[in-house]
Amino acid sequence: MQGNGRFITFEGPDGAGKTTQIKKLAAYLKEKEKPFLLTREPGGTRISDAIRSLILHPGHTEMMKETEVLLYAASRAQHVREKIIPALEKGVIVLCDRFVDASIAYQGYGLEIGVQKILEINDFATGGLTPDRSYLLDISPEQAQKRLIARSGETLDRIEQKGIEYHKQVRYGFLELYKQHRDRILLLDGHQSEEAIFSLIKKDFESI
Numbered sequence: 001m002q003g004n005g006r007f008i009t010f011e012g013p014d015g016a017g018k019t020t021q022i023k024k025l026a027a028y029l030k031e032k033e034k035p036f037l038l039t040r041e042p043g044g045t046r047i048s049d050a051i052r053s054l055i056l057h058p059g060h061t062e063m064m065k066e067t068e069v070l071l072y073a074a075s076r077a078q079h080v081r082e083k084i085i086p087a088l089e090k091g092v093i094v095l096c097d098r099f100v101d102a103s104i105a106y107q108g109y110g111l112e113i114g115v116q117k118i119l120e121i122n123d124f125a126t127g128g129l130t131p132d133r134s135y136l137l138d139i140s141p142e143q144a145q146k147r148l149i150a151r152s153g154e155t156l157d158r159i160e161q162k163g164i165e166y167h168k169q170v171r172y173g174f175l176e177l178y179k180q181h182r183d184r185i186l187l188l189d190g191h192q193s194e195e196a197i198f199s200l201i202k203k204d205f206e207s208i
């Protein structure tokens, strides 16, 4: 860990409820007057947000998987150095919607690039920064798809548009990560109610 802050990430397939839960934890910290930073990947800085638009653009169908991996890592490198580490050094609690685990699940497993390659690239990108705690929301691809279509009837981005097989592979990747990092990752069943999930997160957060 860097500095005195705590680095907390939220992970899981699209539609699992990460954004909902991270906002609840942020509201809880605000109420307790604890300094926190709410951020997300890809994004979080001006440069990282520009990279996000490049990656998720629905028209960029010709994007090579190697390009995709490096763009996520480039976005992360900027985010870690410009925003996350300075906040941790000031003792701020950093809540981040997705981090390296997402690259392992989506690109390592989903795009079949392999975990080792993703780890090498991301180790360079992050300088070895690892979350203190990660909340992994698990959900079936079928349920996730229903939620995404219901969510404001928005158009699905380039990743969300990929088929159900890709998303099954991503979910499998996240569950494999959990098996290897039980000390860092708390697995939560995303099919439960928002309140039930948050009470588990709150209880865990208070204990770390």
Ligand SMILES: Nc1ncnc2c1ncn2[C@@H]1O[C@H](COP(=O)(O)OP(=O)(O)O)[C@@H](O)[C@H]1O
Residues within 6 Å of the ligand: 012, 013, 014, 015, 016, 017, 018, 019, 020, 021, 147, 148, 150, 151, 152, 190, 191, 192, 193, 194, 195, 197
């Ligand atoms: N536990 C839950 N049960 C039912 N619907 C949920 C739950 N959590 C989130 N949702 C809804 O599902 C959709 C996706 O949730 P969101 O938090 O945006 O997921 P993510 O950030 O993981 O993609 C939203 O419309 C949200 O209101």
Ligand SMILES: Cc1cn([C@H]2C[C@H](O)[C@@H](COP(=O)(O)OP(=O)(O)O)O2)c(=O)[nH]c1=O
Residues within 6 Å of the ligand: 013, 014, 015, 018, 019, 040, 041, 042, 072, 097, 098, 099, 100, 102, 103, 104, 106, 107, 159, 160
């Ligand atoms: C951070 C990251 C995200 N992604 C993907 C997952 C999402 O489909 C997309 C955008 O993430 P996100 O903004 O979390 O989308 P959502 O709120 O719908 O869950 O980027 C990767 O494939 N690799 C990564 O390293």
